[in-house]
Amino acid sequence: MTENAQSTQATASGDNYAVIIRDMHKWYGEFHVLKNINLNVTKGEKIVVCGPSGSGKSTMIRCINALEEHQQGDIIVDGTELTNDLKNIDAVRSEVGMVFQHFNLFPHLTVLENCTLAPIWVRKTPRAEAETLGMEYLERVKIPDQANKFPGQLSGGQQQRVAIARSLCMRPRIMLFDEPTSALDPEMIKEVLDVMIELASEGITMLCVTHEMGFAKTVADRVIFMDGGEIIEENNPDEFFDNPQHDRTKLFLSQILEH
Amino acid sequence: MTEKNYIPGEHPDLPPPSNLIGPVAWIRDNLLSSPANIIMTILSVWFLYIVIPPTLNWFFLDAAFTGEDRNACRAVADGACWAFIGERFKLFTYGFYPEEHRWRVNLSFILLIAALIPVLFDKAPFRSLGLKFAMAFPFIAGWLLVGGLGLQPVPTSQFGGFMLTLVIGITGIVFSLPIGILLALGRQSNLPIIKVFCVSFIEFIRGVPLITLLFVASTMLSYFLPPGTNFDLLLRVLIMVVLFSSGYMAEVIRGGLQAIPSGQIEAADSMGLKYWQSMRLIVLPQALKISIPGIVNTFIGLYKDTTLVIIIGLLDPLGIGRASLSDTKWTGLSTEVYIFVAIFFFISCFGMSRYSLYLENKLETGHKR
Numbered sequence: 001m002t003e004n005a006q007s008t009q010a011t012a013s014g015d016n017y018a019v020i021i022r023d024m025h026k027w028y029g030e031f032h033v034l035k036n037i038n039l040n041v042t043k044g045e046k047i048v049v050c051g052p053s054g055s056g057k058s059t060m061i062r063c064i065n066a067l068e069e070h071q072q073g074d075i076i077v078d079g080t081e082l083t084n085d086l087k088n089i090d091a092v093r094s095e096v097g098m099v100f101q102h103f104n105l106f107p108h109l110t111v112l113e114n115c116t117l118a119p120i121w122v123r124k125t126p127r128a129e130a131e132t133l134g135m136e137y138l139e140r141v142k143i144p145d146q147a148n149k150f151p152g153q154l155s156g157g158q159q160q161r162v163a164i165a166r167s168l169c170m171r172p173r174i175m176l177f178d179e180p181t182s183a184l185d186p187e188m189i190k191e192v193l194d195v196m197i198e199l200a201s202e203g204i205t206m207l208c209v210t211h212e213m214g215f216a217k218t219v220a221d222r223v224i225f226m227d228g229g230e231i232i233e234e235n236n237p238d239e240f241f242d243n244p245q246h247d248r249t250k251l252f253l254s255q256i257l258e259h
Numbered sequence: 260m261t262e263k264n265y266i267p268g269e270h271p272d273l274p275p276p277s278n279l280i281g282p283v284a285w286i287r288d289n290l291l292s293s294p295a296n297i298i299m300t301i302l303s304v305w306f307l308y309i310v311i312p313p314t315l316n317w318f319f320l321d322a323a324f325t326g327e328d329r330n331a332c333r334a335v336a337d338g339a340c341w342a343f344i345g346e347r348f349k350l351f352t353y354g355f356y357p358e359e360h361r362w363r364v365n366l367s368f369i370l371l372i373a374a375l376i377p378v379l380f381d382k383a384p385f386r387s388l389g390l391k392f393a394m395a396f397p398f399i400a401g402w403l404l405v406g407g408l409g410l411q412p413v414p415t416s417q418f419g420g421f422m423l424t425l426v427i428g429i430t431g432i433v434f435s436l437p438i439g440i441l442l443a444l445g446r447q448s449n450l451p452i453i454k455v456f457c458v459s460f461i462e463f464i465r466g467v468p469l470i471t472l473l474f475v476a477s478t479m480l481s482y483f484l485p486p487g488t489n490f491d492l493l494l495r496v497l498i499m500v501v502l503f504s505s506g507y508m509a510e511v512i513r514g515g516l517q518a519i520p521s522g523q524i525e526a527a528d529s530m531g532l533k534y535w536q537s538m539r540l541i542v543l544p545q546a547l548k549i550s551i552p553g554i555v556n557t558f559i560g561l562y563k564d565t566t567l568v569i570i571i572g573l574l575d576p577l578g579i580g581r582a583s584l585s586d587t588k589w590t591g592l593s594t595e596v597y598i599f600v601a602i603f604f605f606i607s608c609f610g611m612s613r614y615s616l617y618l619e620n621k622l623e624t625g626h627k628r
């Protein structure tokens with residue numbers, strides 16, 4: 001359906017890439033958070049990003065949908081280059097879904113209204129159609145029965161699944177996850193990961209910041225390790241976990257394996 | 260007492276012991292729980308005993324409701340002389356609005372109620388139509404009261420009494436909320452010019468007493484206007500009142516805006532909502548909800564501040580009251596006048612206060628995070 005739109009937008013950088021990040025730098029004031037990031041994500045690829053706290057994982061992933069501005073280098077998402085042009089930013093954002101650590105559901109709207117908001121206001125989908133769509137995705141994340149509750153009445157795991165459904169309602173081609181399970185109680189992590197694993201099997205491009213190694217091993221095509229604002233190492237999951245190259249990677253893996 | 264044995268995991272829910280509930284328990288817990296509490300209870304009962312019977316006497320049992328003048332009142336009763344209020348009631352309500360046009364004031368008042376219902380209650384029938392009417396109401400009422408376009412014009416200098424209070428209070432409320440919202444958003448803007456403008460405006464307003472602004476409205480403004488222009492005094496007062504309360508409103512709403520986690524805007528941004536969409540659909544509904552107590556507080560303050568217009572010669576109920584007191588037929592009845600005006604303000608303000616509680620409860624969606 002949107003395939004055509006996509007190919008007309010494509011640039012010389014190649015049609016096979018969902019995200020291209022080239023020589024990208026970012027500063028917070030004086031602080032150089034991201035240093036020379038290079039990352040090409042092919043369409044349908046699942047990427048897991050890990051690294052110690054403060055290494056710039058969130059910042060990098062948030063640059064992809066322009067929640068953060070980068071100061072140097074290029075980011076091309078789905079053929080659209082992120083510049084200061086608001087039109088490009090809006091185009092990218094409506095194609096890229098994002099799931100946050102703290103869910104960020106809208107507490108004053110019901111679960112279903114959370115899901116239909118963007119289709120109605122951004123895509124201009126008629127309300128009835130948007131509601132059908134919303135219910136469809138709530139079924140996919142297995143909570144259609146909660147549609148008319150408010151987010152505050154749900155458990156953390158349920159809220160995060162609603163957040164995933166809410167993003168999916170925009171039918172994004174790329175999904176960004178920023179530590180989607182790290183604010184959850186242990187018994188709820190699995191229900192969210194299950195939904196994400198199922199989603200991964202459907203061909204969507206995924207970039208996921210997480211320390212869930214089981215998840216990384218199951219779905220990731222590539223694991224990226226960041227430290228100090230740089231990509232230190234990247235590899236397929238088996239190699240990455242069994243045979244890390246870099247000392248910092250080894251240290252990090254030993255730390256997260258300890259508990 | 261014997262404790263029945265239940266199999267672990269099958270303990271049923273039992274009713275609470277009888278000494279925890281019921282009126283006796285309530286009295287014991289709330290009125291007689293400690294020696295200090297017992298003393299407080301006794302003192303309060305004694306205080307009520309001292310205050311209530313004489314008050315009732317003065318207000319009703321010992322009051323005169325009819326009579327020609329003060330002496331007629333005193334002849335029949337020692338309490339309040341409501342006959343005075345009765346005689347001046349129309350003046351208190353309409354000010355000097357011409358008799359033959361007072362139906363326009365009454366009609367405006369009825370339309371006001373019709374406009375308020377859909378605004379205040381979301382289950383009102385035909386609400387979307389009602390809201391459109393409510394948007395048009397200020398203009399319809401303005402036309403009815405002032406005249407023109409086929410209606411005989413009534414100079415605003417003849418406005419007075421409760422009607423004047425309502426005109427100023429409602430205009431202030433209706434316009435200060437949207438202007439306050441814009442100022443609050445502007446104060447958080449990334450655009451320096453807008454931000455500086457909003458901050459200076461708000462700080463100026465907050466640094467100047469309303470009375471000063473009213474004096475500016477009544478006297479100084481005419482220096483700045485081209486000679487010969489006749490800029491209605493009431494209109495000038497309305498503008499000043501609106502500006503004044505907008506400044507306060509902006510600060511109240513800013514408090515609400517700051518309580519919204521940045522994640523809400525990020526989520527809205529990440530879905531592709533535009534600035535005004537995310538403000539209108541995500542941020543403001545939540546920020547305004549948190550700000551309800553402050554907003555209503557500002558409304559109430561504004562409503563009561565309308566009495567300040569007496570200083571520049573507009574005849575609000577207090578002004579009418581003072582004027583009436585100088586009537587030799589009715590000398591010495593200031594208590595009645597001030598209590599009467601106080602009751603009017605109390606009813607309006609208490610109504611607003613209760614409505615705000617109702618609204619807060621209704622908007623509660625079970626998130627306290």
Ligand SMILES: Nc1ncnc2c1ncn2[C@@H]1O[C@H](COP(=O)(O)OP(=O)(O)O)[C@@H](O)[C@H]1O
Pocket residue numbers: 028031033051052053054055056057058059060
């Ligand atoms: N808005 C900001 N302003 C200044 N510094 C920031 C801001 N956001 C994040 N940082 C800093 O940037 C670094 C990277 O942050 P982040 O991307 O959140 O790390 P991670 O997600 O890997 O834990 C951290 O040192 C953090 O303190």
Ligand SMILES: [Mg+2]
Pocket residue numbers: 057058059178179
């Ligand atoms: Mg992070």
